[in-house]
Every structure is written in C-alpha cells, then in structure tokens.
Amino acid sequence: MSAPAIQGSESELKYGVPFSESPTLVETSAPSKPAETSNLLRIFLLLLFCLAQFLDVFNISALFSSLPVITSELDMTSGQAIWVISAYQLTFAAFLLLSGRLSDVYNPKYSFVGGTAFLGVLSLGAGFTRQKIGLIVLRGISGLAGAMTIPASLNLIVHLFPEEKEQARAIGVFGSSGAAGNMLGLIIGALLVQYASWPWVFWFATIIILPISVLCIFLIPTKMAEPEPVIKNGEIVKVEKAKGLDIIGVAILTAALILLIFGVTSGTTSGWGTAIVLAPLFISVALFALFFWYETRIPEENAALPPSVWFYPNFAVLFAVALFPYLWWTAGFYLFTSYWQDIIGWQPIISAIHFLPIGMVALPAMPFAGNISRYFGLKRTILFGLVLTLISTGLQTLGANKSHYWPIIFPAFIIGTFGTTLAYANTSIAMFHNTPARMAGTVGAIFNSALQVGAAIGISAVTSIESSVEARSPGGAASFKGREAGFWFAFAIVGVELLAVLIFFRDEKKHNDERQSVDASTTSSLDISKASSLDLEKNTVPLSTTPTLSA
Structure with missing residues (x-):
C-alpha cells in the first residue's frame, strides 16, 4: 500500500518544489525574522546594502562621463578604453556565481564586509594609477570585490524581510538604488571630472564604501543568516564547505x-x-x-550555476530577459556621451544633465514596478516593458541632430526607461519567488551576472559595430552613422527578447499545476515516519527542498 501524499508548506505548493532526501549545503527553512532584529535596524541595514549596490553600478556609469578624459590623459585607443569598463563587468559577472555560492555556504555577512573593504582599497589604488594597463588590471580585480557584495546583500535582505510583500518591496528598493547609481553616476562623474580630476571618480567610491564595511561589522547580526547544519536521517551531516566552491x-x-x-x-x-x-x-x-x-x-550543491535552476518556472526565459536591461542603458550612455562630448562639444556635466530623464523615471518607478504584475500578470507586464523599450530604441536612432533631443530623444528616454524598469524589477522578483530562500545568494548572483554579462558583451559589440560603420562612412567618427547602427543592434536584441517572452514564457498557473502533479508522485514515496517529524506550519524541514531534474 503506497503512502499518502504529504501536504507541503505554502511555498512548496506554490512553486512546486518536491522534497528530496539528498543533503544540501545550506539546509534551512524559509527565513524568519530574527527576534533581536528591530525594524529600525532592518531599515538601516537595507540602506547600507542599497548604498553598496549604488556604488557597484556607480563604478561603471561614472566612467562614461570620465572615459573621454581618461582616454586622452593615458593615451589609450578606443579599444583599450572600453576595457576600463569591460574589465570590471567581466570579472564582476563571472565571480558573482562563485560569490553567490559563497554567501550560501558561509555566512553572507563575511562576504559583504570583505567585499566592501576590498573594493574600497582597490578604488583608492585606481585613483593613483597613471598606467593604462595598471588601471585595467585594478579595474578587473575590483570586479571581484564588487561581486562579493551583491549576492550577500540579497541573501541578507531575504532573511531580513521574509514576508512576501515586504520582501518584494525591499528588493524593489534595492533595485532602485542600482538605478540611482546608473543615473547619479553620470552626474557625479561629470562633476568630479569637470571640477576636480578623473581620479576622484575612484576616490569618491572609497570614501563611501569603507565606512559601510566598518559599520556592517558591528550592525549585521552574525547569526541572522548563518547556515543551519544539514540533517539526514536524524543526524547532523558534516559538510566540507571549501568543496562547495566551484x-x-x-x-x-x-x-x-x-x-x-x-x-x-x-x-x-x-x-x-x-x-x-x-x-x-x-x-x-x-x-x-x-x-x-x-x-x-560535479555535485549539484557544488555547482556555481546549478543545472536544476533551469527547471524552476520560467527561469530560463527570466535569465534571458535579465541580459538586456544594463545592455540597453550602457549602450545609450556610451553612444550619446561620446557623440555629445567629442562631436558636439558639450561639457561632461551638460552631457550628463541630458540623461536626467532616465533617473527621473527609474528612481520613483523601481520600488513600485513589481506591484504592476499583481494586476496584469508577469508575462503581460514584462511584454509591455519590452514593447516600450523597443519603441524607445527605434527613436534613439534619430539622435544625429542635437535639435532632436527635446522632441525625440527626451520622450524616448522616458518611455524606454519605464519599459526597462518594468522588465528589470519583475524579472528580479520572479526569480526569487520561484526559487527556494536557501538559494537566495546563488539566484541573486545569477541575476546580476546576467545583467553584467549582457552589458559587457553588448557594449563591446556596439563599440565594434560603431567603429566598423564609421570606418566606411564619409564623415567618419563625426557622423552619426556608426552610432545609429549601434542602436539598431540594440533594437534587434530587444526584439529577440520580446519574441522569447511571447513564445516561451509559460502561464504561471498552468506551470504550477504541472509541477504539483510531479510533486504528488514524488512525495507519495516518502516514509511516513519521517514525514510526521516535519513541522510544516513553521517551515522547519529537515529534508532538502532541492528540485529534482524531473521537476
């Protein structure tokens, strides 16, 4: 006689994740708010995490205003100059996966504190460097430090704000700090370059990030997100943590x-x-x-990019969507900044001010963008965002004349930023809701890695396309033809993303029904004596909730 199916927790039924008897590195239940963590402390810690996210994005966006000056003073070619940005993005993206696992295996407090301290010291050194190769190398190493902070921040946020609506709002605020860094980085970078010098772009980051590191040593509760021991057959299983790093x-x-x-x-x-x-x-x-x-x-629990994540609802499509937001912003910043400063002759601060519509839309929209999908659904919301971005990108191909800014480029920035914000926020929230809380660090790493990989590859492709077209154009770099081709490339990328969501994004209810049918057959084979020990109401589950490949 087969054992009856076990009724799982709310999150299990919602996302369709079957129980498995295989141990995991971080065998925890859904995170619960620690009793000793006051609301005031939670809010202040969220502010510090947001500042760290702000600086991670600032470290890229501020360079768009200062890159023409750095290129001139260090005698760099355009290909070498783009590496000042890409070196940070590449190492940031690649090591996000390792740092995500690091924050799941070890206490994320240590990853966050160590990453912020290391980033502050490296930024200080970058400001003193006057060798182009040395600057590129330091930027690459800085990406490693920055990569340690984001998954740890998201892991800590998930544990600080376990309630679903509260958590979505906190993640939205965290995302808006990245949008703020994207916009204010241009303004602050331009101000520092124009009224001080380009090294202050790096020293500014040092001045903010080092105090954050010191404060978090004392303010983050050490046991708040401490991984619980793995329990199998009623016994604690010793896990060699070092082997959990891929x-x-x-x-x-x-x-x-x-x-x-x-x-x-x-x-x-x-x-x-x-x-x-x-x-x-x-x-x-x-x-x-x-x-x-x-x-x-390699063992699933050791993989930097666990193969099973692709089996969570719509995860592969969400990953694809995550490739484009930073690519879209980065391409626009690079193409217009170089044109406005090098060809039209605007000062860095004037160029940066013309990007203000992006910040004016992204900052207020980001914390609330995730709520829109509650009324219209994730698929419709993301599709609407991509359609707006597609329209905006097409309009930006008409930016050759500075008189086109107000009638064409200004509304294009507003429309595109709102669309990109919708896709960005809802993709982030959906990824976390569709995966277990114990994988928060890994999922955060995958999401942010996708953002950076898309931006790094995208800006390199845009730069190459721009240079190739300019080399064949009569006006050369002074014409807008190369930049126009770069925008059409971005247009094609957004179009492919839109088709992917339209075709492959599956209805959530239908997907969950299919997953739950798999759960029923899987959980029916569990031993009833073990099942009786599960405290389902409190979500204290001694067995793993890792999804199987058949899920």
Missing part, C-alpha cells in the same frame, strides 16, 4: 568571457577574418560549452 567552473567561465570580449573588440582594428579575432571567438565558444558540461558533472 572555483574551476568560475575560472573556465571567466576565461570564456574574456576571450569573447577580446575577440569582439579586436574585430574592428585587426579585421574580422584574422586569426587574432577568430581564435579567441572559437576558443570562447568551446569554453562556454565546457563550462556548462562541467557544471553537470
């Missing part, structure tokens, strides 16, 4: 990303048919394939 996988991914960006950025100067371009591109494709294969060959 260093080999992350190294392969980092090499693949660096070679891909190198090949793309070298295409214009060396020729697309040359070995120096083709060899890195082919090797990078092989390394990507090796990375995904390797992730399936």
Whole structure:
C-alpha cells in the first residue's frame, strides 16, 4: 500500500518544489525574522546594502562621463578604453556565481564586509594609477570585490524581510538604488571630472564604501543568516564547505568571457577574418560549452550555476530577459556621451544633465514596478516593458541632430526607461519567488551576472559595430552613422527578447499545476515516519527542498 501524499508548506505548493532526501549545503527553512532584529535596524541595514549596490553600478556609469578624459590623459585607443569598463563587468559577472555560492555556504555577512573593504582599497589604488594597463588590471580585480557584495546583500535582505510583500518591496528598493547609481553616476562623474580630476571618480567610491564595511561589522547580526547544519536521517551531516566552491567552473567561465570580449573588440582594428579575432571567438565558444558540461558533472550543491535552476518556472526565459536591461542603458550612455562630448562639444556635466530623464523615471518607478504584475500578470507586464523599450530604441536612432533631443530623444528616454524598469524589477522578483530562500545568494548572483554579462558583451559589440560603420562612412567618427547602427543592434536584441517572452514564457498557473502533479508522485514515496517529524506550519524541514531534474 503506497503512502499518502504529504501536504507541503505554502511555498512548496506554490512553486512546486518536491522534497528530496539528498543533503544540501545550506539546509534551512524559509527565513524568519530574527527576534533581536528591530525594524529600525532592518531599515538601516537595507540602506547600507542599497548604498553598496549604488556604488557597484556607480563604478561603471561614472566612467562614461570620465572615459573621454581618461582616454586622452593615458593615451589609450578606443579599444583599450572600453576595457576600463569591460574589465570590471567581466570579472564582476563571472565571480558573482562563485560569490553567490559563497554567501550560501558561509555566512553572507563575511562576504559583504570583505567585499566592501576590498573594493574600497582597490578604488583608492585606481585613483593613483597613471598606467593604462595598471588601471585595467585594478579595474578587473575590483570586479571581484564588487561581486562579493551583491549576492550577500540579497541573501541578507531575504532573511531580513521574509514576508512576501515586504520582501518584494525591499528588493524593489534595492533595485532602485542600482538605478540611482546608473543615473547619479553620470552626474557625479561629470562633476568630479569637470571640477576636480578623473581620479576622484575612484576616490569618491572609497570614501563611501569603507565606512559601510566598518559599520556592517558591528550592525549585521552574525547569526541572522548563518547556515543551519544539514540533517539526514536524524543526524547532523558534516559538510566540507571549501568543496562547495566551484572555483574551476568560475575560472573556465571567466576565461570564456574574456576571450569573447577580446575577440569582439579586436574585430574592428585587426579585421574580422584574422586569426587574432577568430581564435579567441572559437576558443570562447568551446569554453562556454565546457563550462556548462562541467557544471553537470560535479555535485549539484557544488555547482556555481546549478543545472536544476533551469527547471524552476520560467527561469530560463527570466535569465534571458535579465541580459538586456544594463545592455540597453550602457549602450545609450556610451553612444550619446561620446557623440555629445567629442562631436558636439558639450561639457561632461551638460552631457550628463541630458540623461536626467532616465533617473527621473527609474528612481520613483523601481520600488513600485513589481506591484504592476499583481494586476496584469508577469508575462503581460514584462511584454509591455519590452514593447516600450523597443519603441524607445527605434527613436534613439534619430539622435544625429542635437535639435532632436527635446522632441525625440527626451520622450524616448522616458518611455524606454519605464519599459526597462518594468522588465528589470519583475524579472528580479520572479526569480526569487520561484526559487527556494536557501538559494537566495546563488539566484541573486545569477541575476546580476546576467545583467553584467549582457552589458559587457553588448557594449563591446556596439563599440565594434560603431567603429566598423564609421570606418566606411564619409564623415567618419563625426557622423552619426556608426552610432545609429549601434542602436539598431540594440533594437534587434530587444526584439529577440520580446519574441522569447511571447513564445516561451509559460502561464504561471498552468506551470504550477504541472509541477504539483510531479510533486504528488514524488512525495507519495516518502516514509511516513519521517514525514510526521516535519513541522510544516513553521517551515522547519529537515529534508532538502532541492528540485529534482524531473521537476
């Protein structure tokens, strides 16, 4: 006689995650608010996490205003200059996956404090560097430090705000701080370059990030997100934490990303048919394939990108959508900043002010963008956001004349930013809601890694397309033809994203019904004596809630 199906917790029934008897590295239940954590402390810690997110984005956006000056003073080519931005993005994106696992395996407090302190010291050194290679190297290492802060922040936020609506609001505020860094980075960077010097762009980050690190040493409760011991068959299982870090996988991914960006950025100067371009591109494709294969060959709990995440509802589509928001913002910043400053002759601060519509929309919209899907559903909300972004990108191809700013570019910024914000916020919230809380660090790493990878590859492709078209255009760099081609490339990317959501994003209710039918067959085989020990109302589950591949 088969055992009856066990009624799981609310989150289990909602997301369709079956029980498994395999141990995991972080075997916790849904996070609960610690009794000793007051509301005032929670809000203040959220503010500190938001400042860290602000600075991570600031470290990229502020350079768009200062990059023309840095390029001139350090005698850099356009290909070398783009590496000042891409080096940070690449290492940030690749090591996010490792730091996500790090924040799940170890206490995320240590990852956050260590990452912020390391980033502050490296930013200080970058400001004193006057060698272009040294600056690029320091930027690459800074990406490692920045990568340690984001998954840890999200992990801590999930534990600080366990209630669903409260958590969505907190994640929305956290996301809005990134939008603020995106916009204010341009303004602050321009002010520092115009009225001080470009090293102050890096020193500004140091002045803010180091005090955050010191404060969090004392303010973050050490036991708030401490991983609980793995329990199997009523006994505590000792887990060797060091083996839970996928260093080999992350190294392969980092090499693949660096070679891909190198090949793309070298295409214009060396020729697309040359070995120096083709060899890195082919090797990078092989390394990507090796990375995904390797992730399936190691234990699930050790993988930087666990294969099972692709089996959560709509996760693959959400990952694809996460590739485009930073790409869209970054492409616009780069193409218009270089045109306005180098061709039209605007001062850095004047150029930065013309991007204000982006911040005016993103800052107030980000905390509330996630609530819109409550009324219209995730699929409709994300599709609407992508349609608005598509329209905006098409309008930006008409930015050749500065007289077009107010009638065309200004409304394009507003429409596109609102659309991108809708897609960004709802993608982030959906990813966390569709995965277990114990994977918050890993999921946060995957989401933010997708943002940075999309931006790094996208800006490299846009730069290469721009340079290639300008080389064949009569007006050269002074014309808008190369930048127009770059915007059409971004238009195509958004169009592909829109079609992917339209075709592959599955209805949530239908998907959950299918997942629950799998749950019923899986949970019916559990031993009743073990099931009786589950305190389902309190979500204290001694068994793993890791989804199986058949889910």
